[in-house]
Amino acid sequence: MNYTQLQKVGTVVKYIILILVGFIMVYPLIWMVGATFKTNNEIFSNLTPFTAHPTLDGYKNAMNDYGGKINIFKAMLNTYSYVLPKVIFTVISATVTAYGFGRFKFIGKGVLFSVLMATLFLPQVVMNVPQFILYNKFNWVDSDLYLPLIIPSLFAFDTYFVFMIIQFLRGIPRELDEAATIDGCNAIQTLILVICPMLKPAIVSCALFQFMWSSNDYMGPLLYVKTPENYPAAIFVRLSMDADTGFEWNRVLAVSLISIIPSLVVFFCAQKQFIEGVSAGSVKG
């Protein structure tokens, strides 16, 4: 066996392992697709994605519209009508905040930064009641525009993203800023024309994370959306889940499957940038 042959064998072995591990990772998703065609009985007793008695009830019931108030497509539309603004505002506010902390010196910067970081450790549960009362005072609860869900992201509420972008910003040489200044850029121009293009991987992963978290968020909408017509998908999926009398899992899985399709598409489109962004912050240039 010569070197080329050895290499080929090596490649084959590598691919077999990769395919095997990949299959194991994807299996739950495949099973979920299969399970949408099963009855409850089979869902809990059958480990394979195949079914002996396929049924389309899950999908049929997924179209249930709760007295014309809300259906799955409206729910998905509702989800994106606050997730997209939230993502955009988060990206803008987090970038601006990070730029401020990363590049400028001002009085109290150290303290403010420490406070900002401290909020990173504040769990959401602690904030639920005070936030609710505050938004209630503003009359934002059950607002048709999802104000309590969107507005906080205008103020870099998700500290994690600020932190992430600051870390990334440290890897971008200051010489670039200086060159831009010499070329006549002011601070804002420097940010938009020079820094932002360099920050792209970090911004993409920040947007993706926010997209995923906000789409999956259950407690937020549950607290602030009280009109069935405005329910997002996260709530819609659970509407039929009655723990006391039992419910059809195939319907819940079918609804989940339909509602994650857009998220999957977004993820696949942004995959390359996303992976770069996650790993890039860790290496200092």
Added chain:
Amino acid sequence: MRMKKVLAGIMSVSMLAALTACGTKTTDEGTTTTAGGNDAAATTAAADGGAAEPVETAAPASGEDVTIKFSWWGGDSRHEATQNAVNAFMEKNPNIKVDVNFGAWSGWEDSMSTSFYAGTAPDVNQINWNWITNYSSDGSIFLDMNKVSNTFDLTQYSQAALDQCTTAGELQAIPVSMTGRIFYWNESTFANAGVAVPTSLEELYAAGEAFKTNLGDDYYPLALGEYDRMILMVYYLESVYGKAWVVDGQLNYTAEEIAKGLEFIDSLEEKHVTPTIATILGDGAESLDKNPKWMEGKYAGIFEWDSSASKFNSALNEGQTLVVGDYFKDMGDYQGGYSKVSLAFAITETTPYPTECAMLMQYLLNDPEGTAIMASERGIPLSAAAKENCLSQGLLNEMVAEANGKVLDWVQFPLDTQFENSKLKGNPDGVYYDALGGLSYDEYDYATAAQILIDGISDVLAG
């Protein structure tokens, strides 16, 4: 650097403090006095709730256009039935618009409790029985239903049932249905084992033996999780000693008595009546209705809420029949077991339209038209009129109705409001799980497990 850290620490603590302070303050403003401790609650109750107030004359159905909000949790069929009933109500009363807010149970209590405290809760709410003591122990959150008794017909309910919803001298909610634990048997498996469905403890022990010899070691006549065991043990103890589990906030049983109950539970395992906790956990299912051994009929019995019958029935493989069992008469000299309010409807104190809210409740719970639409979506109705109406029209799930009838005929003891406290019932950290799980694993002897129960329960009862 150190200075900075200290500063940051102080800042974050003060921020937290500010947030909390904010919270309490507004809470106080939002509703009358919801603030904290039981003592405070008790005093306010004595001050403003204790004295019987005159029947409110809140402009009886003025005919003005009003909008009220109504919230509930549940599953698909409940959402549908309730919306239909609400629509029918609005047709009948064109001046009243009912906005609905419904969802699944998960997270619902958190969401509702937040709005109770903020004073923004809907006008009419489906509530869990323990919410009365948890959120309105001073009567400040829910309206005293006696104030709207002109509109809402209280005579359809037994005084005992209404008493269960009376706290701080106010009837804070109307119980929609009662539920209790009862045996269900998989008749098919019992037939295979060559024994009849047990009607006494003796027959159950015999069935355990028959299952083992005729069907195999995998087959058990009764499957009990930790919490099921706890409830069954209380049922047993109440049957033997004839006294309620908790009386006046004090555990009513001694360590020796509880040890006897634990011995009974242990005997079920020993006589091959019920699998060990280790076996059940080893099946890898989250709950018994999702357990393949239940579906196949290897576990042939459960001790469950009457309202859960359909869930367990539909989980079974084809060709198996589930039947409602009987309470065992040979457990002791008394009729043990308890029933509890499974759901209740309550009007919030903040509503500007109590009469209209009461009209809605009257329609949903007592009116022939409304109750026919609601049928048994919230269990077998407790209202006499509603039950009779649904029975005559054949609207109730037969098995659930049979089970509910048996429960209500048999049980005599009330449930302590703290029995389902999450510190006790919590899985897997609760006291019940610790004691009964440990017993099954042979980590504890009877005395130790009994002591764990006594300590844990007394702790919770002491508040």
